[in-house]
Amino acid sequence: MNNQILKRTILAAVTLLLAMATRAAAAPELPLLPLANETITVTTLHDVTDFSGNQQVADLPGPDGLVSFREAVNAANNTTGPQTIAFAIPTSEFWLITGVALLELEEGPFSLIDSATTVDFSTQTTNIGNTNPNGPEVGIYGLQPNGLGAAAIFVNGTNCVIKGLGNVYQRGYAVKFVGNNNRLIGCQIDGPVYSAISVSGYIGGPTPTGNIIGGTAPGEGNTLTGLDILGPVDGTIVIGNPLLVGVRVEGATRYNVFARNTRIGGTTVAERNVISGNGSYAEEGLPSGSQVNIVDADGTLVEGNYIGTTADGMARYPQQIGPGGIEIRDARGTTVRANLIAGLRSVGVNHYAGQVFGVAVNVAATNSDMDNTVIEGNTIGLAADGVTPILTHSGIVVAPYLLSHHALNTLVATNHIAAVELAGVAVGATESGVKITANSIHDNGRLGINLNGSGNHAQPFPVIQWASTTGSSFSAQGTLDSVPSSQFTIEFFSSPSCDPSGFGEGATFLGSTPLTTDGAGHATFTVTLPASVAAGTTATA
Incomplete structure (x- = not known):
């Protein structure tokens, strides 16, 4: 037949x-959190600085008898040795949001340039009480004119930890990591204009390396509305986060700006991220956005995550509008392995009313050729039990956007693709180097493999x-x-x-x-x- x-x-x-090269899943152990030998306690949410002298820890507090977050950061920067910045802001100062100590930011970003400093916002709960049952007790509100594009906190130091921060408003990012080997743990951040977190250096400056978003110990994962990992950057690890509403890894190699060796997830359950809920309706009602975007990046590994689903992997994430699961574009050496990807199906509104969009994994090229993309061992269209369908529009698509660029050396292997509305795997008419092998593809709405036009040389069966x-x-x-x-x-x-x-x-x-x-x-x-x-x-x- x-x-x-x-x-x-x-x-x-x-x-x-x-030759389809894959990378070992093993990763180095996470660095130990710094041991603090001195604690600075913030006691006011107002953005004031009135201490003098060398502005070291010993000079606190100033004449007002209080310690602001800006004073604590300055003191940590000017004092030798690791410090912990703790919080004990009285409820009498709370404003705007009930139960939250919303730090005022009026004089530019808080810049942490010291090494081995821990900013532990969760100590507000320990010192004052659980005043916000719905999330962290400390957030930040930007009151600085023309400050919408900048981060609230810049971490330029090394081996620093940001822990337990809540929502941040009127800023581009909550935290921007520019230094090396820093960590973000236990945060629940919504509100910034662009994304909750940025890991990115300055063009022409040193490349941030070894920064970690999340962790595998209890309470170390983050809930973040957006994570941007933008070149220059190297060796960022993203693990154990209960909800990331969109992750973007992007370089600009034409300007010698590289985003290299990002790892999102890992081989263990503890390293799994849930990446769901990203996207919006664009112009005229077109659903737009992917859960993971990898653009012009090198050596990215996306492994063992739940993408597009609820935390238990058994249903579509209900607030999700973005129709894309993983978008890989103009990238090199990308591996997508052992993820659960499902629920990628969105219906347009307004002029796009009734039109259906969605793709689990999209491999494309716009400005340069793709090279050495490996998509292996993923489950697409099914729930975590491997049986229950989760409505997904299409499976894996390899089809560059421009005819002048191609997806070179692409491997699609050992995936389980089932119950999608369209094809399990689709190859664009201009692509000829897609090796599709040893997959399990069944119960899909259209062909298991669809070679459009002359895709893969229109190989006869x-x-x-x-x-x-x-x-x-x-x-x-x-x-x-x-x-x-x-x-x-x-x-x-x-x-x-x-x-x-x-x-x-x-x-x-x-x-x-x-x-x-x-x-x-x-x-x-x-x-x-x-x-x-x-x-x-x-x-x-």
């Missing part, structure tokens, strides 16, 4: 010889003439007509039933066999594989 799914594996020899099973082994015979004198690999699959289209998908990968066509492009195969296949199932290749 003819089987469209076979297009996934029968590629020209030049494709099969591509083989024809299975007969197939049989003993229960413990599988045998098949058939033919292939394709490129003359070329090497191919034919993969075999079984499914409970044939796809209604007559071009079967492939639910269970059984194995493969090599094959070489003759000078006329014809080849025959007879194969027996040690695979357990029940009688009455459908075979595809």
